[in-house]
Amino acid sequence: MNNVIVEIKDLSMCFNMTTEKITTFKEYLIKLTKKQISYNEFWALKDINFQIMKGELFGILGLNGAGKSTLLKIIAGVLKPTIGEVNVFGRMAPLIELGAGFDPELTARENIYLNGAVLGYSKKQMNKNFDAIVAFSELENFIDVPIKNFSSGMYARLGFSIATVTNPDVLIVDEILAVGDFKFQQKCENKIKEMIESGTTVILVSHSIDQIRSLCTRAALLEKGCLLKVGEINEMCDYYYSKYS
Numbered sequence: 001m002n003n004v005i006v007e008i009k010d011l012s013m014c015f016n017m018t019t020e021k022i023t024t025f026k027e028y029l030i031k032l033t034k035k036q037i038s039y040n041e042f043w044a045l046k047d048i049n050f051q052i053m054k055g056e057l058f059g060i061l062g063l064n065g066a067g068k069s070t071l072l073k074i075i076a077g078v079l080k081p082t083i084g085e086v087n088v089f090g091r092m093a094p095l096i097e098l099g100a101g102f103d104p105e106l107t108a109r110e111n112i113y114l115n116g117a118v119l120g121y122s123k124k125q126m127n128k129n130f131d132a133i134v135a136f137s138e139l140e141n142f143i144d145v146p147i148k149n150f151s152s153g154m155y156a157r158l159g160f161s162i163a164t165v166t167n168p169d170v171l172i173v174d175e176i177l178a179v180g181d182f183k184f185q186q187k188c189e190n191k192i193k194e195m196i197e198s199g200t201t202v203i204l205v206s207h208s209i210d211q212i213r214s215l216c217t218r219a220a221l222l223e224k225g226c227l228l229k230v231g232e233i234n235e236m237c238d239y240y241y242s243k244y245s
């Protein structure tokens with residue numbers, strides 16, 4: 001039990017989705033006061049239970065809409081589960097998906113400091129990390145450009161560089177590697193391997209079975225919000241491949 005770093009217990013997540021077409025905010029307010037809005041409950045995750053061990057590189061597999069990103073957001077504390085709980089026994093790196101956590105109107109430099117402040121780092125600590133973040137992202141020439149002008153690959157470079165600079169206990173990587181170019185993907189993979197060697201636990205979501213197979217040691221397979229299987233990486237990838245191809 002001592003080696004557990006992330007514990008997911010009886011976890012379920014329900015989203016309420018409106019079933020009507022509402023075109024203006026005014027219309028929404030009128031319908032809301034008249035109690036004319038009906039919701040459909042949608043359970044994106046249903047009764048999930050598993051544990052991730054210290055130092056593991058853990059993959060999450062599943063088709064589009066299976067619930068992978070929702071699960072990561074709950075683990076990262078961005079979303080609160082409807083039922084159940086997640087316990088993380090360590091320091092979690094921020095979940096920086098494409099665009100999330102950034103203010104598009106601000107420059108890359110300002111966004112680095114903004115993320116630092118959100119994480120609770122002082123300006124002095126961020127000054128210390130700033131050069132390493134910029135160097136890893138290779139965005140030296142774009143550091144004073146508002147990031148709304150960035151490509152998705154440039155967002156990913158900045159996000160990954162901020163998330164990995166502080167050597168967290170748990171790092172969550174959600175498809176970030178997919179949009180970087182080949183060279184940057186390799187650099188990220190090497191950085192992830194280096195972090196694992198120094199004890200970081202990594203949770204990875206990727207649609208590339210090859211990438212999950214080559215990087216991870218264990219994985220969980222989600223299907224329509226349910227946990228289908230958890231196990232050793234080759235067995236999981238073979239099962240996933242044969243089930244859906």
Ligand SMILES: Nc1ncnc2c1ncn2[C@@H]1O[C@H](COP(=O)(O)OP(=O)(O)OP(=O)(O)O)[C@@H](O)[C@H]1O
Nearest residue numbers: 015016017044062063064065066067068069070071
């Ligand atoms: N905020 C939300 N409100 C309503 N439904 C949501 C919300 N976020 C996610 N969902 C729904 O929950 C389900 C799971 O979504 P999620 O993004 O977790 O899937 P995923 O496995 O990451 O998919 P993909 O591989 O396409 O990224 C989907 O059906 C999605 O429409």
